[in-house]
Amino acid sequence: MNCSLFVHSLLLTASPSAAEADSGHDVVMAIQIAIVAASILAVVLHRIKQPSLVAYIAAGLLLGFLTRPLMGEASKSLEHISSLGLILLLFVIGLELDLKKVLGLGKAPAAAIFLQGPFTIGFVWLLQIILRCLDIHLPGLASRPQGQIIFAAAAALSSTAVVVRLLGDKFDLTSQAGRITVLTLIAQDIWAVTVLSYISSQSGSHGGSGPLSIVLSIAGGVAVTLIMSWVARHLLARIMKFVATAPDLMAMSALAWCFLGSAAFGFTGLSAEMGALIAGLTIASLPQAGEVLSKVTNLRDFFMALFFVTLGMTLPPPSFTAILGACLLTALVFLTRFLLFAPTLMAARMGNIVSLTAALNLSQLSEFSLLLLPVGLAAGAITQEEASVISYALMLSLVLTPFAIRFNYAAARNLARLIRLKTAAPRPDSAAPAADDRHWSAEIYLLGYYLNAEALVRRIKEKRPDLLPRMMVIDYNLRNHDRIRSHGLRVMYGDICNVETLRHAGLEQAKVVVCTIANTFLRGTSNERLIDSVRSLAPHAKIITTSVQVEEIAEQTSRGAFASICGPDQTTQAYLDAIDKALPH
Template identity: 50%
Template sequence: MDSFFSSIVDIFKVEGQPLSLIPAIEVAVITSAVLAILFFRFRQPALLAYIVAGLVLGIFARAVMGESSAHMEEISHLGLVFLLFIIGLELDLSQILKLGLRPALAVLLQAPLTILLALGLQHLLLLLGIHCPGLASSEKGTFIFAVAIALSSTAVAVKLLADKFDLTSQAGKITVMTLIAQDVWAVLALSYLSSQRGEGASAWTIAFMLGGAAAAALVMGWTAKKLLSRLFAFLSRSPDLIAMLALGFCFLGTMLLSSLGLSAEMGALIAGLSLGTLPMATEIMAKVSSLRDFFMAVYFVTLGMSLPPPSLAILGQALMLIAILIASRFVVMTPMLILARQGAVVSLVAPINLAQLSEFSLLLVPLGVGGDMLTGEEGSVISYAMMLSVLIATYGIKYNYPLALALHRRFSRNMPISKDDSAAPASLSGSESGVGGTGGGTGGAGGQPTEKKEEKTQPAPARDIVLLGYFRTAEALARMLKDTRPELIERIRVVDFNLKNHPAIREHGIEVAYGDISNPEALRHHRVAEARLVLSTVGNTFLRGITNQEILAAVKSMNPAARFIGTAESSEEKERLLENGAFAAISPSEEAARAISQILGRALAD
């Protein structure tokens, strides 16, 4: 294996020297791509492939990677920046703030209560002369282990929840807010540890940092609402420039927060939240997604490369540390969320989402070892616990609701039912989930009676008709449907990049979103994958950067069951669209010619 990787990296070496940054990234990407294919073949998450690729490179090719590994680690944090920026764009801050006081207290207190619990457990064991594998072996390291147990990985949890579209659920919102609160506690913990070595910040400095962050958030929110909204409207016909301006605003946020001593990722999140209410948010997400995916892959590769060679003893202790962490999530979070009336399922799903160590723990290891608070073996235990917990989290978050429902059935007698349990996916609700019952209000979990549910209002019709572009034909269609088929109006969603059209579209009662239909990723963000019918009423002459044929291919790739109606400018184009799976193809010139022909016949009849 060693010779195999050496032969690969030798291709990129120059005169026997270690790899420079670009070749090192190339080797990392090639290795990740090969392993990702193998993992996909066995239906394993790509994230695991990236971490394993880094671990393999760290073991067999560390020498030839040279100092480029450190440079790769530095630039890989752009992945976290882009990830948090997109999360901010996706989240609705007004809905998050509506969580309520009790859930907010649960979110804020999770980290400090977990630290106190972990400290108390370790001091008790040391007092009794018991060494628990996975915990500190001396009093000096207890605080570092406690902080490692209390904090979760923002990169992993948010990425996995975003992949399964679970960020906007009640459990998803609580997870994200908990991670944000943990970032604040992480800064305080780092300041405390530094103070133990004579390098810490004063209380006034910490207060200045947090106050500055709040002020920066207010300024960025005002700037986005009053200034950037006008600039975006001016640039609305150039989506690429909008994306560049948005990225500039994102990096402005990272610089502001970094200058205050807080994380750049928090600045990116604030920038995303500030832009999230603007109509271009979805288009920005589509443009930035590819950057996020690439740099996140590099991030997880460098995470794997940072790990020391493993041993069975270290892996065993790491698994014990993970078990303690998972138990602490349920012991601390679940009771608080139940008291906050979040319901049994949400109170179990949120701890499952947070059941992994934070990448912040890797920053604690060198600080602890250098300050003689941790042994080298204890540092390796924390590092491998972080990696293994990430591997476990990929499956835990993937199956978070089934796991929560199984736990709920097992302990249902001690866990009250709440209407907020409806936050679980529809496929897991009802009698199948064991949460609530049907008929007579007596089918609760554990045979306990449940209160009669309030009568639900009629749900709004699904926007399952997507109209791409809005030009003359689309305008005429909207007027006609409003008069003849008004029930269809509520099912239509228009995607168009000309903001000047949006007020007129809304006057018809049609939902409209800003988007560049030439970008397939934008189509995905605008829920084309969920549409029943997709219409393109603009001919190729007026489309920019794409044709009806290419739109059809993009739609079919993400939603094979969707019916597509396109616009053709010739009989040949019409035939090609139909041959490639279009439900129908309209040729305005042919339709106009046919209508004129009929009128000519009537006009010349006399």
């Protein structure tokens, strides 16, 4: 897929100001400035081993102070375009999740997860009422009764964008703690819609908002989910199979499905991001899911970087009171997760380490908080200073989250030891992160499957059948897959030209990688390029390639091939032996 063309077309359609060349508010220029600034800071902070997320938010903060007046209306268009990052992020998460594992937690944990939102909102709301009755005002809480629900919601909801991205990078989405975290974020989305509808009805900004609209939105979301599941199973699966030999067209079809799902959910009143998650889940079981994932990942990373930069640009000028209030509100978020959410999970017998880890994963404010601020300001429920408190608390908690998730299990164990909790016996699926079944792993990989590979597999079945369980084939031709499986081999759909496809296939664990296809028959790559790709992922793997000329042998071995099998060179002896036998003696 030509990513630059895709991005350029989005820019042209997303912002009318981009066509006004003499206005100086060019949205393309705004994106260029944002990406350059984020890249520079990311490189600098990487030198001191800081997460890229911190660099993106810091870049946005600097740009907000220095260049936002110059960007003008383009900065608003930038915010709209960057929201694609959230949609693509949730779509990728849907592709990676195993829904059966996510939903297999049990009724008690499900109740604890679903009630996390209202419990936390109720606790923080009651805390503010009590403090107001005692005539005590803390900088991190509301000063007016109308604003108490806004601060309570801000403290209850967590960041989907940051958490799922970090857990995905850590391959921790399918552990017990990861599944609890993901399900909690999904439940929070329902409560977020409920809170926004309530606040809007109180302020009068949406005349139709109320309990009925909330029920209709949820019912609409359920209906859209059922329709999408049916369409994906009976129609989309056939389309994806039809375009399987054209990976770029397949990826574009998957993106169209993603945006269709997000638009449908947005129409019901639920978040477009949740629609993208459902779209990913509905096609996650298709054999093409891994290839779609590899194609979309880079696009997601681009828009997510843009999203965090624009998030940093929304920060108002700081003040001492706002920073102090943000620190107190962030501390309150941590306390509610460990004093309310973790104990309920422990009561649901999820284990101490799992419960504390899930609580730590969710210890930040949500981007949704920023949507509440304009409504609260317009209704007079909160002041501009209080809006700054919530904004800076969001940014502070997001900066802390990468460190919290990186060391979540170690921190949970130390915390359990500190408060003298006995570590519960591990459940069958264990607390520690487990490898996702869709992140394949094998010792021997066959890249592509053609005549030589078929002959090799037949010889292995005859001479070394013990190798078959240790092997896996990566091939984009679905017509070969049934035949490959009939030999007792695992097979994954994917384009071997794409490094992300190889990474998703678990090639980092490979001991031997074999390409039996000569350059003549490879499309879009060569044995030499495959050597470079495999070397970047599995530097210690032995690579066996195929050549048709003696000169190619030297080139491939110089790049790091363990052996290069030259068909014409090695078959000439067989031809000569046959000729000798054919001649009369």
